Amino acid sequence: MSLRLATGQAAFAGDHTLPGMLHVALRRSTSAHARVRAADARAARQLPGVAAVLTCAEAPLVLGEVVRFVGDRLAVVAAEEPELAMRAAELVAFDLEALPASLDAAAAAADEAAVAGRVSVS
């Protein structure tokens, strides 16, 4: 195996091409904490070559209606080309309701800190 890695012969996930393969791009949150009031993916879906656009309306288990950090997932696009998927992801329009956020360690440690989600440890 090691020699295959050292000669460029080992195939990584991105090295596989299959017939009909699509490329996925994510639209990520630029807000630390917000609720999605509405998402409009019509413009993205109309681009030729875009196979699917998912927001929290279509995939609530994967794309929650509350984003909890900058970079959290807002939408997923599958398209025939990677650039097309990225362009379509930027075309999804969001109406976001800003929620309180803790932006530094001191604020996060305060009793009245904004909480973006809880993890239960049992």
Added chain:
Amino acid sequence: MLAHGIRSYHRPTRIEEAQDLAAQGAVLLAGGTRVLTSAKAAANVVDLVGLRLDVVDVEDEDLHVGATTTLSELADSAAAHSLSAGLLPLACRTAVPSPLLRGMATIGGEAIAADPDSELVAALLALNAVFMVSHPEGPRESPALRFLRDPGRDLAGGGVLRALVVPGAPDGAALERVAALPSLPPLVAVAVTTKVSGDKLARVRVAVTGLDGPPARVLDAESKLERTAGEEDVLETAASLVASNARFRDDEAASASLRRRMARVLSLRALRLAISRGRQRQPLATTRPRPAPLRRVPAPLPNFTSGRVELQLNGRAARLDADARTTLFELLRSAQVYGVKAGCGSGRCGTCAVLLDGRPVASCLTLAVRAQGRSVLTLEGLGSVERPHPLQTAFAEAGAAQCGYCTPGLLLGARALLEAVPHPSEADVRDALAGLCRCTGYARAVAAVQATAGRS
């Protein structure tokens, strides 16, 4: 992906043609490390490689450096070392710590970028370099103090930076920096040069980074030092002047007051070193100079928008379709050369590395059309599972390939090193592989390269 705005590519052989295109708004392309990572989209690019502005030579004790000389070539140049008291080669190394990017980035490109945190710009200020610009309105010579404050002013209207001249070597120099990590730009850097006459300091130049704007000289501190014997209390006063008179930047990396305090300490340290080195005529230590590799100059290409790129790919003739905007990375992947991998897209990780005419380049920052008529070697071309290159065998035996993802940059960097230096020191090997793998301490990779060198 930032290359995707490019619509046309021009490769002139006469500087007047480059001036005309620049006057029409085309972007000048030298190493590609700035242009292809810039947020500003370039529609038309002019490749300067055909102008042969990459010569380093000495005229009347002055160092002449062609604008498209790479930082690697300068870092390895004996002339640059001796005519800058070692400052220029050292600044090339610390300003661009990645050997892959250093082999692509050019001195002209770095100077024009006017990066506020560039210690290379500070070094050029401390060396009082003169910038030679070819311009449709006639040649211009612009001193560092003017040029580096706003390079766009001297270049506007079709100017092409041709060369820079470092006049008269200093006796001593020092470059002191502080950064969160060696691979990050300095929070503050101080470059100092000295000229000594008897006991006295005939001339001192102090330049500093981390400012609210481009790096700058601190003239008040310099005049405090000149014609003194560099007594400790004078150095203290000068260092305090650097801290108080330069306008330091306040940002998320460091507050202005922290930068001010660091600048005082670094200035004091740099002044002491540059003065004692000046008295002993002792240049800054650096690794030993190497001869620059021979470069083939590609044929002129007046206007390329799309077409066939003919190249030697892993020893075989290949003809591949490309647009002006296509990167060499995309070209190779479209030809199913999967030993070239996508990583950071900014030349830092090296997983897209290839050897272009024997020199390592990041294929994600190289336009495909630049490979026209040249030879490209990827990991597959180095050797195969059936017939591996000794370096590949050594990597496999030492377990140095690990996950294999950054291996292209490591192996091709090692191969280029061994071509230039058949028996490298451990420091040479570490320098050649620096920054290419994020997961390890390089112990196995360094051992594999040295084992290969030992067997040859």
